[in-house]
Amino acid sequence: MGPYYISALVQLLGPVRAVTGAAARLRGERVIGSGPRAGERIPVQVDSHVSGVLEHTSGALSTLTTSFDGVATTAAPIEVHGETGTLAVPDPNHFDGVVRHFALGGTEWRTLEPSAGYVGGGRGVGLLDFVRAGEPRAGGALGLHVLDIMTALLRAADEGRRITLTTSVERPAPVPLTPAEAWQTGETRWSGRP
Numbered sequence: 001m002g003p004y005y006i007s008a009l010v011q012l013l014g015p016v017r018a019v020t021g022a023a024a025r026l027r028g029e030r031v032i033g034s035g036p037r038a039g040e041r042i043p044v045q046v047d048s049h050v051s052g053v054l055e056h057t058s059g060a061l062s063t064l065t066t067s068f069d070g071v072a073t074t075a076a077p078i079e080v081h082g083e084t085g086t087l088a089v090p091d092p093n094h095f096d097g098v099v100r101h102f103a104l105g106g107t108e109w110r111t112l113e114p115s116a117g118y119v120g121g122g123r124g125v126g127l128l129d130f131v132r133a134g135e136p137r138a139g140g141a142l143g144l145h146v147l148d149i150m151t152a153l154l155r156a157a158d159e160g161r162r163i164t165l166t167t168s169v170e171r172p173a174p175v176p177l178t179p180a181e182a183w184q185t186g187e188t189r190w191s192g193r194p
Contacts, residue, residue, distance in 0.1 A: 001066070003143075003146050003147075004091075004092040004093045005078065005092055006146045007092065007142060007146050008078060008089075009054065009062050009078070010142065010149075011171070011174075012078075012089075013056045013060040013062060014056050014060070015170075015171065016054045016056050016057070016145070016149050017164065017168070018152075018163060019153045020052060020053050021050060021052030021153040023049065023050045023051070023157035023158070024047060024049050025044055025048050026048060026049060027044060027048075028043060028044055029042065030042060030048075048069050049065075049067040049068070050066050050153060050154065051063070051065045052064050052153045052157070054149065054153075064153070077090065083104070084104045085101055085102055085106070086102045087099060087101055088109070098111055099111070100112065136172075137172040137173060137175075141167075141169045144167055144169075145165075145168060148167040149165065152165055
């Protein structure tokens with residue numbers, strides 16, 4: 001699941017220049033929860049809880065926690081904290097969802113209306129976006145950078161030090177701000193360019 005979340009962080013905050021991390025293994029054995037081997041006990045041979053700090057070239061910091069050891073959480077998959085408020089964005093693995101905003105000085109979360117044309121798009125929206133935009137938002141350079149972030153984070157945890165990344169990537173173009181109806185009705189006024 002890490003690539004979904006780290007790709008989303010690079011989309012939101014730009015490339016990462018360095019990472020620090022820590023990792024642990026809660027148990028030496030676990031039970032497979034689903035699939036044809038469900039119920040089978042297997043040894044845990046890798047760290048199953050990894051936390052880290054990603055230093056983005058923009059100056060932003062991301063705190064990342066990935067874990068197979070948690071039973072449940074109430075935390076949003078991604079929260080962005082800024083000077084004037086906090087955004088809670090939906091799970092990047094679901095390709096849709098509610099964006100919530102809590103303004104500085106506010107009293108409650110407010111749901112933001114969709115401002116791009118991907119309401120209810122699901123997984124297939126990436127291919128259509130690529131065809132219409134003419135360039136990938138998640139191409140090979142982004143994939144390599146995300147892999148570099150993940151492996152550097154594990155290395156930082158193992159070696160107990162800050163790791164400077166060897167890759168970078170241009171921050172992918174944002175999804176165009178267009179009325180959601182253009183996507184849902186398939187109208188061609190959606191240009192694919194910001």
